[in-house]
Amino acid sequence: MSVATSETFTAESPILPAGPFEPAEREAVYRAIHSRRDVRSQFTPRPIDEATLRRLLMAAHHAPSVGLSQPWNFIVIRSDEVKARAHAAFARASAEACAMFPEAQRPLYSALKLEGILQAPVNLCVTCDHSRGGPVVLGRTHQPEMDLFSTVCAVQNLWLAARAEGIGVGWVSIFHREDLRDILGLPDHVSPVAWLCLGHVDELYAEPELQVRGWTRRLPLDDLIYHEGWGQNAG
């Protein structure tokens, strides 16, 4: 691998104009953000074509990453056998999770649909390779978990791009990590970050499904904004 020095930089990289987007373009960005949903049950069986999937993965691959380390890999899963193993791992973990909630909440938990593994034409595991970029990565030296955070940025890029493509994405995290390692054959230096279910959708909930079903609600933004220090709320 070549070692970067201050002389490597030639300052000939093209520059882009950086003003605000045109109103319609800006509106489209906010529309994707506000109408993106976590999808569990609305997947249609329509396959995702390779070109569309590639655009989504390219969007993910353009996420910011600590020291430009790009720690992600994308494991594309279409086989019924791998999906079935993941679904079985989910079912085991979800039964355990259900038992951890207070008794009064368990019936509602059990009624929630919390994955679309078998319905979604594509499942995608986004992983983080902790060895990417070598042992010392710019920006990760004091906070090693920055590689995981970078990988999550890739997931969010994909999620928003998918919304623009009419493709729903559902993140499933009700798994023992070891089960995912085993199913996908991940080496020790690679962590599974996001198990995503992807498929075309014709309809989406206008609000988070967990809110629609009475599990919890979106918090008021103003309660979350502090000024100059923890807990210092303007109101």
Ligand SMILES: Cc1cc2c(cc1C)N(C[C@H](O)[C@H](O)[C@H](O)COP(=O)(O)O)c1[nH]c(=O)[nH]c(=O)c1N2
């Ligand atoms: C890291 C992480 C992990 C999970 C989720 C999200 C994220 C960010 N979400 C989806 C989550 O419930 C959802 O994002 C919120 O309820 C908000 O809804 P919208 O995403 O706005 O539709 C999620 N949903 C689900 O049904 N099963 C799951 O295991 C998970 N896991």
